[in-house]
Amino acid sequence: xxxxxxxxxxxxxxxxxxxxxxxxxxxxxxxxxxxxxxxxxxxxxxxxxxxxxxxxxxxxxxxxxxxxxxxxxxxxxxxxxxxxxxxxxxxxxxxxxxxxxxxxxxxxxxxxxxxxxxxxxxxxxxxxxxxxxxxxxxxxxxxxxxxxxxxxxxxxxxxxxxxxxxxxxxxxxxxxxxxxxxxxxxxxxxxxxxxxxxxxxxxxxxxxxxxxxxxxxxxxxxxxxxxxxxxxxxxxxxxxxxxxxxxxxxx
Amino acid sequence: xxxxxxxxxxxxxxxxxxxxxxxxxxxxxxxxxxxxxxxxxxxxxxxxxxxxxxxxxx
Numbered sequence: 001x002x003x004x005x006x007x008x009x010x011x012x013x014x015x016x017x018x019x020x021x022x023x024x025x026x027x028x029x030x031x032x033x034x035x036x037x038x039x040x041x042x043x044x045x046x047x048x049x050x051x052x053x054x055x056x057x058x059x060x061x062x063x064x065x066x067x068x069x070x071x072x073x074x075x076x077x078x079x080x081x082x083x084x085x086x087x088x089x090x091x092x093x094x095x096x097x098x099x100x101x102x103x104x105x106x107x108x109x110x111x112x113x114x115x116x117x118x119x120x121x122x123x124x125x126x127x128x129x130x131x132x133x134x135x136x137x138x139x140x141x142x143x144x145x146x147x148x149x150x151x152x153x154x155x156x157x158x159x160x161x162x163x164x165x166x167x168x169x170x171x172x173x174x175x176x177x178x179x180x181x182x183x184x185x186x187x188x189x190x191x192x193x194x195x196x197x198x199x200x201x202x203x204x205x206x207x208x209x210x211x212x213x214x215x216x217x218x219x220x221x222x223x224x225x226x227x228x229x230x231x232x233x234x235x236x237x238x239x240x241x242x243x244x245x246x247x248x249x250x251x
Numbered sequence: 252x253x254x255x256x257x258x259x260x261x262x263x264x265x266x267x268x269x270x271x272x273x274x275x276x277x278x279x280x281x282x283x284x285x286x287x288x289x290x291x292x293x294x295x296x297x298x299x300x301x302x303x304x305x306x307x308x309x
């Protein structure tokens with residue numbers, strides 16, 4: 001048996017996630033997904049402001065803030081979930097694209113978390129009489145923002161990004177303990193924040209549709225930004241590799 | 252423009268902040284991408300090629 005035939009063949013996922021292949025198949029996705037994101041956001045805003053009621057008995061007149069608060073709150077946790085999966089890819093499979101995906105997701109997740117906190121506080125002032133309250137949901141979300149900032153700082157602290165990837169992956173997995181705390185904080189503690197809402201049943205359909213469109217639009221926007229950022233990180237690493245190669249050749 | 256009621260100012264600030272931050276992150280990602288591409292092209296224009304610039308695994 002030759003060595004070639006004995007070598008395990010890369011599975012479809014490994015082939016798909018190879019940096020070289022990723023650069024090839026991801027490029028044609030960018031414009032269509034960006035257009036779809038823009039259409040979802042435009043339709044969500046139109047329906048939210050011109051077709052749905054602008055106030056309800058339980059939410060009040062700040063209802064339109066819901067259309068931007070919920071998508072950002074959802075993405076604050078979804079992006080962290082994506083970073084956890086990527087961190088497992090780094091630690092378990094040592095996949096070259098996994099740490100790229102985790103690294104570039106952190107600033108995006110931090111932005112969405114900051115926007116969730118910002119829109120939440122603007123919701124809170126008229127609804128609860130205060131911009132901020134140190135309750136379970138808000139405090140754990142603020143902690144999530146600090147975790148994102150810590151992860152971004154940790155990435156920047158290392159010159160050797162491969163070494164950084166393993167350390168950051170461990171920190172990311174430890175930080176994931178905060179996600180269920182955010183999710184269940186409204187059940188575990190007394191809080192000003194409303195309890196989890198079942199979008200499928202407890203919401204008027206005229207409000208549910210624009211809200212779902214906004215959530216989809218922001219999620220697609222994240223997808224586009226993540227793909228472009230991953231491509232940028234791959235190009236940066238190639239450029240760094242070339243610069244080192246040139247420096248070695250000059251010696 | 253629909254009547255946003257007595258809390259219109261909070262709604263306006265929320266949307267303005269989200270729009271600003273979203274546009275800023277889009278611009279940052281787009282500019283970073285452009286800069287990275289230009290940097291790589293400049294290096295390749297100097298005749299430096301990746302040793303591993305072969306085809307990805309089949």
